[in-house]
Amino acid sequence: MSTVAMNDFRNQPEALVKAEAAACERVIRSGWWILGDEVASFEKAWAQWLGVPHAIGCGNGLDAIEIALRCLGVGPGDEVITTPMTAFATYLAIVRSGATPVLADIDPQTAMLSPTSVERCIGPRTRAIILVHLYGQIGPVEQLQRLATGHGLQLIEDCAQAHGAWLGGRSAGSFGSIAAWSFYPTKNLGCIGDGGALTTASDELAEASRSLRNYGQSTRYYHPLLGMNSRLDEIQAAILSARLEYLTDWVRRRREIAHRYDVSIRSRAITLLPLPAEATRHAHHLFVVTTPQREELQQFLKQQQIESLIHYPVTIHQQQSAMNVARDPQGLRHAEAHARMCLSLPCHPGMSDADVDRVIAAVNRFGA
Secondary structure, eight states: OOOSSSOTTOOOOHHHOOOOOOOHHHHHTOOOOBBBBHHHHHHHHHHHHHSSSEEEESSOOOHHHHHHHHHHHTTTEEEEEOOSSHHHHHHHHHHHEEEEEOOOOBBEEEEEEEEOHHHHOOOEEEEEEEEOGGGGOOHHHHHHHHHHHHHHHEEEEEOOOTTEEEEEEEETSSSSEEEEEOOOTTSOOSSSSSOOOEEEEOHHHHHHHHHBBBOOOOSSTSSSOOOOBBBOOOHHHHHHHHHHHHHHHHHHHHHHHHHHHHOOOOTTTTTEEOSSSSSBBBOOOEEEOOTHHHHHHHHHHHTTTTTOOOOOSOOOGGGGTTTEEEEEEEHHHHHHHHHHHHEEEOOOOOOOHHHHHHHHHHHHHTTT
16 A cells, blocks of 8 residues: 655656656756756746736745845844744744744644734834734734834735735735745645745835845846845746646645545544635645544654644744744744644645545544
């Protein structure tokens, strides 16, 4: 019996493998390997797919968040509010920008950033809120937009897990002042290595992003800004263009799997996170359940040759390098509880119906 994997990069459509190989050869033969036609073409295609005016490729998702903050003028002396339930890159980008992170708690039902907790964290030095669209679901943008507007703050979207999520006909990455994307291989749209992007409706922020990713240059050898080296390379851009053709179908398959899990998993030992009323709001980068018996469930699944992972077992404020971070004065108990109990089940477009059946059957046998 084969293993049901969390991700299976060897199970790509043969047509895609050939397209990726052709993309690499096209770049090699072009003789132009940095910030050329492939990057420009992918940026245009990605912006059109999302329905936003500007997409700017960069080196990775961490750099994308830092560039977003710096474009908005956020830096030393400023505070940025975000969630403790996220990849460390979200926190690290704030620190690298020179600003001070402040952590708000999550909604215990959805694991999303809690607007109520965010409001408690707002102070005279607050400049921005970073909303992480956790697990692939567009977070509470409606409430946070109102909160940001009312307090004169910038709203930044961390869309690293939200490729293919839509709300009210608008894509993730189109709600805030600027958005950051990761194309790490496991993402809904991933490359074969590291890659990232920013999206924005602002011409000024787009221009600043293009400059900051490339040493702060305006034109060659002229550096009005102190930038960084964070350029999406031509090969990764060409591969992303090939993979973008499949993204709509991949996200549709993720939703199908998540729906089957939602209606079929009935173990009394497990709690499912609620699906949003608008199905397209969730792109299901991850399908997460919670259980106080997480270690036992993970071991049980392993015995059934089903992989699982924990996203994330350690909150930001429990990391050794971030224990003194500022936080909601009422604490972060919901994030801490979620981190103790969350477990991600396989949910990716390479899964067969039989794979999905195996996961459902195994989870339902646990605690029966």
